[in-house]
Amino acid sequence: MTHIVVLPGDGIGPEITKSALDILRAALEVTGQEDIYSFSEHWIGGAGIDAVNDPCPQETIEACKKADGILLGAIGGPQWEKAPKTPEMGLLQLRQSLELYANVRPTQVRDELVHLSPLKEEIVKGTDFVMFRELIGGLYFGKPKYYTDEEAFDTMYYSRESIERIVRQGFEMAMKRRKKLASIDKANVLANSKLWRQIVQENSKEYPKVDVEYLYVDAAAMKLIANPRDFDVIVTENLFGDILSDEASMLPGSLGLSPSASYSANGPSLYEPIHGSAPDIAGQDKANPLSMILSVTMMLKESFAEDKLAQWIEEVTFSAIEDGFLPGDLGGTTSTSTLTKEIINRLKKGA
Amino acid sequence: MTHIVVLPGDGIGPEITKSALDILRAALEVTGQEDIYSFSEHWIGGAGIDAVNDPCPQETIEACKKADGILLGAIGGPQWEKAPKTPEMGLLQLRQSLELYANVRPTQVRDELVHLSPLKEEIVKGTDFVMFRELIGGLYFGKPKYYTDEEAFDTMYYSRESIERIVRQGFEMAMKRRKKLASIDKANVLANSKLWRQIVQENSKEYPKVDVEYLYVDAAAMKLIANPRDFDVIVTENLFGDILSDEASMLPGSLGLSPSASYSANGPSLYEPIHGSAPDIAGQDKANPLSMILSVTMMLKESFAEDKLAQWIEEVTFSAIEDGFLPGDLGGTTSTSTLTKEIINRLKKGA
Ligand SMILES: CC(C)[C@H](C(=O)O)[C@@H](O)C(=O)O
Numbered sequence: 189m190t191h192i193v194v195l196p197g198d199g200i201g202p203e204i205t206k207s208a209l210d211i212l213r214a215a216l217e218v219t220g221q222e223d224i225y226s227f228s229e230h231w232i233g234g235a236g237i238d239a240v241n242d243p244c245p246q247e248t249i250e251a252c253k254k255a256d257g258i259l260l261g262a263i264g265g266p267q268w269e270k271a272p273k274t275p276e277m278g279l280l281q282l283r284q285s286l287e288l289y290a291n292v293r294p295t296q297v298r299d300e301l302v303h304l305s306p307l308k309e310e311i312v313k314g315t316d317f318v319m320f321r322e323l324i325g326g327l328y329f330g331k332p333k334y335y336t337d338e339e340a341f342d343t344m345y346y347s348r349e350s351i352e353r354i355v356r357q358g359f360e361m362a363m364k365r366r367k368k369l370a371s372i373d374k375a376n377v378l379a380n381s382k383l384w385r386q387i388v389q390e391n392s393k394e395y396p397k398v399d400v401e402y403l404y405v406d407a408a409a410m411k412l413i414a415n416p417r418d419f420d421v422i423v424t425e426n427l428f429g430d431i432l433s434d435e436a437s438m439l440p441g442s443l444g445l446s447p448s449a450s451y452s453a454n455g456p457s458l459y460e461p462i463h464g465s466a467p468d469i470a471g472q473d474k475a476n477p478l479s480m481i482l483s484v485t486m487m488l489k490e491s492f493a494e495d496k497l498a499q500w501i502e503e504v505t506f507s508a509i510e511d512g513f514l515p516g517d518l519g520g521t522t523s524t525s526t527l528t529k530e531i532i533n534r535l536k537k538g539a
Numbered sequence: 540m541t542h543i544v545v546l547p548g549d550g551i552g553p554e555i556t557k558s559a560l561d562i563l564r565a566a567l568e569v570t571g572q573e574d575i576y577s578f579s580e581h582w583i584g585g586a587g588i589d590a591v592n593d594p595c596p597q598e599t600i601e602a603c604k605k606a607d608g609i610l611l612g613a614i615g616g617p618q619w620e621k622a623p624k625t626p627e628m629g630l631l632q633l634r635q636s637l638e639l640y641a642n643v644r645p646t647q648v649r650d651e652l653v654h655l656s657p658l659k660e661e662i663v664k665g666t667d668f669v670m671f672r673e674l675i676g677g678l679y680f681g682k683p684k685y686y687t688d689e690e691a692f693d694t695m696y697y698s699r700e701s702i703e704r705i706v707r708q709g710f711e712m713a714m715k716r717r718k719k720l721a722s723i724d725k726a727n728v729l730a731n732s733k734l735w736r737q738i739v740q741e742n743s744k745e746y747p748k749v750d751v752e753y754l755y756v757d758a759a760a761m762k763l764i765a766n767p768r769d770f771d772v773i774v775t776e777n778l779f780g781d782i783l784s785d786e787a788s789m790l791p792g793s794l795g796l797s798p799s800a801s802y803s804a805n806g807p808s809l810y811e812p813i814h815g816s817a818p819d820i821a822g823q824d825k826a827n828p829l830s831m832i833l834s835v836t837m838m839l840k841e842s843f844a845e846d847k848l849a850q851w852i853e854e855v856t857f858s859a860i861e862d863g864f865l866p867g868d869l870g871g872t873t874s875t876s877t878l879t880k881e882i883i884n885r886l887k888k889g890a
């Protein structure tokens with residue numbers, strides 16, 4: 189029995205999670221696998237604050253640790269911004285508790301949706317890269333970290349080990365792809381980046397087939413728009429990854445299209461859309477569930493080696509999109525529930 | 540007598556500096572102001588390392604302190620990357636010694652060059668904003684800052700005073716423009732950003748007419764591509780500004796079009812192109828001098844209140860561009876010297 193912990197969270201999180209799980213369950217029914225998977229829902233984010241006064245309850249952490257895979261919807265919203273422990277702090281605690289050190293975001297510009305991109309087609313068409321962002325180090329967690337009325341301190345800290353494990357993930361992925369790794373740092377200014385660059389250089393000796401490019405973060409921010417097709421695998425530290433992966437997420441034209449995975453050293457992986465909780469459209473049956481559906485298929489592939497099942501769900505999903513069932517962010521008016529039903533019908537027919 | 544210190548620097552720095560100064564001198568001759576300005580050249584960057592073994596000689600700092608305005612070409616190149624004190628370290632020392640705390644970069648997408656942008660015309664046309672980047676604080680200069688083979692530390696530090704002075708510059712500029720200020724931070728994670736946001740909120744009370752938007756740096760990296768026209772004035776700390784201003788610099792389609800200014804509390808301001816030293820095309824009479832010409836006209840306006848003179852030089856320069864005298868980065872083959880001569884001829888004719 190494979191157990192999936194589901195953390196719907198806030199805003200549109202619950203709606204898109206429901207959509208993606210309904211689709212997954214329908215697909216499993218068709219393939220006769222419905223008894224292999226079990227699901228349980230737990231609190232995270234603002235929903236956790238409202239229910240049990242904690243955006244990351246211990247009970248949720250324990251459930252995640254025992255899971256085979258974790259699905260997260262989205263967290264946050266204006267009503268919890270002044271909470272003593274915000275939804276965002278809950279998310280950071282979850283990442284740290286589960287040691288989710290590697291955040292992986294594929295950026296793929298699909299030909300049929302290239303017109304949605306803010307970039308010109310001749311620049312962005314065919315873009316296909318994966319970003320590895322270190323997720324539990326750097327300025328996010330380093331101590332001291334405090335401020336008074338007069339001054340503020342944050343600490344950027346990395347150990348060799350925490351750099352090495354993410355860098356090696358990047359090299360491994362590059363070996364499976366076009367064998368190009370872009371390591372992004374600010375080695376002309378930061379001590380952390382000097383150590384980072386040194387470690388990439390050392391490890392590159394074990395991957396002689398991988399072509400390594402060293403880029404400063406400011407140059408990378410330019411190249412992502414000027415020549416995104418040239419990237420294959422990108423590896424970088426936490427804050428740079430936060431900024432650059434969000435920049436990259438614009439390339440396909442909508443945030444509603446991109447899933448992400450976070451890997452831990454030993455425990456289960458967590459899958460989630462890259463976008464936020466979009467409180468402005470929550471509860472209106474308007475949200476685009478695609479990034480959540482793709483988070484589910486990413487989980488099927490990465491955690492359960494169900495490549496065929498995942499590919500089938502993706503093909504059917506995009507067939508609906510190509511036939512014009514477009515949510516608002518893709519230029520249409522199809523509701524979450526209509527798109528979900530359409531995909532489920534197609535899955536059942538295609539059986 | 541107005542004295543301008545000229546720091547040509549490395550790579551294409553000397554060529555574009557020469558071009559811009561030849562143009563300035565020709566314009567001053569036409570207007571009969573050639574005796575008002577004097578110039579002296581000093582070492583900076585790799586050129587300083589080669590000549591006097593220091594990328595930021597004390598003599599240069601002293602000369603800058605006495606100047607009325609400072610022009611910098613560009614610094615850096617592969618031959619100095621392993622120097623004990625790199626050109627980049629020299630530049631950082633110059634910024635700190637002269638207390639250049641505010642780096643100002645206008646981003647303007649000119650209608651006649653909008654086709655050069657990697658962004659679609661309907662997204663980028665009409666973009667016109669100014670970014671204020673704090674230049675001598677944060678992770679660049681905070682201590683401790685060191686690394687061993689096993690770990691690395693950098694410190695992000697800001698005092699209230701150093702935040703307040705740049706924030707107020709941003710508000711003042713917003714008052715002169717469309718009265719919109721975007722303050723960019725990462726207040727959901729960083730102590731520095733919490734203090735920053737608090738100070739922006741406090742100061743906003745003195746500028747009730749300015750509409751303030753608070754954006755996380757990751758969201759700002761998206762918005763710069765998704766909706767750049769919405770920005771008017773942006774204010775942010777040093778590293779965020781480094782990344783975001785380089786991202787923004789792509790919008791007009793070439794780095795070769797954008798000047799920048801750095802202001803100090805009491806001393807002279809420094810003007811420089813936003814691009815680097817481009818060692819690959821140095822010495823080949825290929826470099827686009829526009830960003831240096833615009834740095835000169837920015838100096839004329841900001842430091843010497845010579846708005847008319849500046850505007851005339853800009854108009855004549857862009858008339859040559861519109862008539863097809865295009866350097867390589869703008870899609871043509873016009874050499875640095877040909878473009879320079881053409882602009883000088885037009886200045887003389889237009890007298
Ligand atoms: C919500 C926030 C703390 C988080 C981060 O900065 O990591 C988010 O931006 C993300 O990228 O997942």
Ligand SMILES: CC(C)[C@H](C(=O)O)[C@@H](O)C(=O)O
Nearest residue numbers: 376377406627628630631781
């Ligand atoms: C050369 C480097 C140290 C510098 C910086 O990071 O400030 C540069 O990127 C810039 O933006 O002027």
